[in-house]
Amino acid sequence: MSKKGVEIAPAEGKLGILLVGLGAVSTTFVAGVEAIKRGISKPIGSLTQMGTIRLGKRTDNNVPMIKDFAGLATLDDIVFGAWDIFDENAFDAAMHAGVLEKDLLNQVSEQLASLKPMKAVFDNRYVKRLDGKNVKEGKNKMELAEQLMQDIADFKKDNNCDRLVMVWAASTEIFLETSDIHNSIEALEKAMYDNDENIAPSMIYAYASIKSGVPFANGAPNLTVDIPALTKLAEDEGVPICGKDFKTGQTLMKTILAPGFKSRMLGLDGWYSTNILGNRDGEVLDDPENFKTKENSKLSVLDTILQPKIYPDLYGNYSHVVRINYYPPRGDNKEGWDNIDIFGWLGYKMQIKVDFLCRDSILAAPLVLDLALFMDLAKRAGMSGIQEWLSFYFKAPQTAPELYPEHDIFIQLKKLKNTLRYLKGEDLITHLGIEYYDED
Numbered sequence: 001m002s003k004k005g006v007e008i009a010p011a012e013g014k015l016g017i018l019l020v021g022l023g024a025v026s027t028t029f030v031a032g033v034e035a036i037k038r039g040i041s042k043p044i045g046s047l048t049q050m051g052t053i054r055l056g057k058r059t060d061n062n063v064p065m066i067k068d069f070a071g072l073a074t075l076d077d078i079v080f081g082a083w084d085i086f087d088e089n090a091f092d093a094a095m096h097a098g099v100l101e102k103d104l105l106n107q108v109s110e111q112l113a114s115l116k117p118m119k120a121v122f123d124n125r126y127v128k129r130l131d132g133k134n135v136k137e138g139k140n141k142m143e144l145a146e147q148l149m150q151d152i153a154d155f156k157k158d159n160n161c162d163r164l165v166m167v168w169a170a171s172t173e174i175f176l177e178t179s180d181i182h183n184s185i186e187a188l189e190k191a192m193y194d195n196d197e198n199i200a201p202s203m204i205y206a207y208a209s210i211k212s213g214v215p216f217a218n219g220a221p222n223l224t225v226d227i228p229a230l231t232k233l234a235e236d237e238g239v240p241i242c243g244k245d246f247k248t249g250q251t252l253m254k255t256i257l258a259p260g261f262k263s264r265m266l267g268l269d270g271w272y273s274t275n276i277l278g279n280r281d282g283e284v285l286d287d288p289e290n291f292k293t294k295e296n297s298k299l300s301v302l303d304t305i306l307q308p309k310i311y312p313d314l315y316g317n318y319s320h321v322v323r324i325n326y327y328p329p330r331g332d333n334k335e336g337w338d339n340i341d342i343f344g345w346l347g348y349k350m351q352i353k354v355d356f357l358c359r360d361s362i363l364a365a366p367l368v369l370d371l372a373l374f375m376d377l378a379k380r381a382g383m384s385g386i387q388e389w390l391s392f393y394f395k396a397p398q399t400a401p402e403l404y405p406e407h408d409i410f411i412q413l414k415k416l417k418n419t420l421r422y423l424k425g426e427d428l429i430t431h432l433g434i435e436y437y438d439e440d
């Protein structure tokens with residue numbers, strides 16, 4: 001293949017990352033980037049910062065860093081903005097979240113303290129356990145969207161940004177299903193003027209982002225941008241979108257282990273997953289309506305990896321249970337416990353127990369960075385609408401309506417890297433490798 005690739009505008013100037021929600025994930029992300037910029041820490045867990053990509057044959061020994069190969073924005077060019085319903089700055093919010101040590105936060109306190117959240121679009125009917133005062137007022141949901149668009153334009157100007165991306169890292173909203181008003185942009189806009197209850201705050205942010213030409217990534221399981229009206233709007237406006245729900249802790253483990261069982265044709269009787277966590281996210285998810293959104297996202301992964309219809313003898317009848325329990329003493333340090341009942345040769349039963357003492361926001365922060373940088377790349381490369389190649393980062397990846405999502409993390413990574421090779425006009429890697437054994 002000739003090295004043609006796609007025309008990609010260079011990452012010149014400042015990239016503004018607009019965070020919806022300045023809680024545990026966002027503050028851990030911002031503090032982390034600032035610490036890394038100062039050489040205090042390394043960007044562990046970030047594919048864009050630490051990952052490499054093989055080009056050509058194994059014998060070519062050509063393995064550049066992804067960030068150099070793809071021409072990503074650098075950490076020094078990033079500026080942060082945020083909205084939250086609480087008006088505390090990022091330093092106070094980080095102290096409150098209790099994820100990072102005080103000592104580390106003190107070293108980047110100036111940068112964190114200067115990040116003050118803009119007034120949020122919020123309605124406590126969608127996040128039952130929270131209420132804050134740093135909230136916008138408007139006659140209807142369209143007026144609120146217009147206020148957000150003004151925030152976006154002001155932020156870009158005030159911070160001298162060349163480009164922006166928006167990431168939803170705010171609380172999980174109650175479970176909503178696609179309804180008629182979500183099906184076309186005309187219906188959605190009318191419903192925004194009518195203050196229709198099927199429009200959650202996250203949809204108002206997503207609408208404002210797309211209308212402003214700003215890529216939007218959804219880190220929570222809310223419906224948000226996964227509705228026909230907004231996916232079409234994103235295509236029409238030339239804006240990349242992706243979601244839903246950062247793939248961290250337990251689901252990360254699930255999508256690492258399940259493809260392994262399936263590749264060895266080991267059967268599954270059941271997978272019982274329970275979590276204890278005590279951060280604000282855990283508190284929000286303690287409400288059944290908010291938990292339902294998360295549960296749906298967490299349950300979806302096994303079926304698409306294991307394909308019970310294709311493998312009824314192995315996966316036709318397994319039980320999959322997911323629980324989250326709010327347990328304050330643990331804070332952000334979640335414990336995800338899995339009991340997996342598998343069976344092997346002649347149906348003999350075995351058990352696997354996984355006890356993952358993880359740190360939720362430590363796992364999520366690098367994903368925010370990668371998504372922001374890759375979404376910026378997508379925009380510069382002229383890509384629009386759903387970015388399925390970023391499924392790697394999500395529990396419930398958004399796809400075209402006729403497709404089922406790919407959950408196998410190894411396929412997701414291959415897809416991501418092949419997309420980068422495609423964009424840059426490099427040969428795709430199929431792992432066939434037969435050419436190494438050709439005699440002539």
Ligand SMILES: NC(=O)c1ccc[n+]([C@@H]2O[C@H](COP(=O)([O-])OP(=O)(O)OC[C@H]3O[C@@H](n4cnc5c(N)ncnc54)[C@H](O)[C@@H]3O)[C@@H](O)[C@H]2O)c1
Pocket residue numbers: 020021022023024025026083084085086097120121122123127130132168169170171172173201202219220221245246247248249279280281360361363364
């Ligand atoms: N940490 C992880 O591993 C992980 C993984 C997957 C998804 N998530 C999701 O990421 C989101 C953030 O997680 P977190 O641990 O930082 O939660 P958090 O509760 O610490 O922070 C969320 C913040 O969002 C704010 N908020 C709520 N509604 C808002 C709105 N409409 N506009 C602006 N701000 C709003 C809250 O005030 C809070 O400060 C949650 O939805 C969570 O489910 C987290």
